[in-house]
Amino acid sequence: MFTERLHHAGGATEGHASEAHAFQLLRRALRTGYTVTPTPQGGAVVTWTARRLRDGQVLEEDRSVTLTPQTPAGRLTGDVVAALVSVDQAAAPLPALRDGRPVVRVGVQLIGHGMTSRLYGHRLVVEERGRVRLTLVAHLALLAARGASPQDVAAVLLPRPAAATA
Structure with a gap:
């Protein structure tokens, strides 16, 4: 289980996320091109820029979702x-x-x-x-410990395509 915190224009909203929900959220974020940064305790921060039109102007606002594990990974020796x-x-x-x-x-x-x-x-x-x-x-904790690149994060979290059969 994770605590999920969404940071938006109106402040922040907090809730709980199962492992399945967190996995789905991270995969969707990666497919959309958002930045996913693993944390040493086994969580992740998803960041992106939201664009909206206001009074004829395009406003860009930073957004993020923080996933914090309810049981932290601890020190990875x-x-x-x-x-x-x-x-x-x-x-x-x-x-x-x-x-x-x-x-x-x-x-x-x-x-x-x-x-x-x-x-x-x-x-x-x-x-x-x-x-x-x-x-x-x-x-996530292993990825953070390795200082994984965005490509490494995607390689671990996104499903691998099925091998083609001849």
Whole structure:
């Protein structure tokens, strides 16, 4: 979940956004050509210039939407980044138990108890349909940590076109 804050000519409006809504908002913003800037805590700021006609004049006004995660990503250490990258790149990361405690299986390796707890605790990963996946918060925090370019942000957040079959 995110707190969504829209900054407009009349001030600001605040509400809540699910991960699905936030993803849709960011994808629409990217397709429209707006600037999407990830934040280190796993949120994002979308900025654009609104143009409107008033008394025969075109007025330009800055607008923005700020998405702030309800559970911040926390500090992304090298170990956290490595664990997130391994989950993201694995063909089928699976939830598992070791000694009765949760771990994540990535290929033939396991992400240990402590790191798994941290990833789940900061809501950087979730289980979905029997698999473990990165959340939007994790993707945005990783992009911010890398100082990602707008092209990098679009490459991660926009769906990839399906491969053509012959």
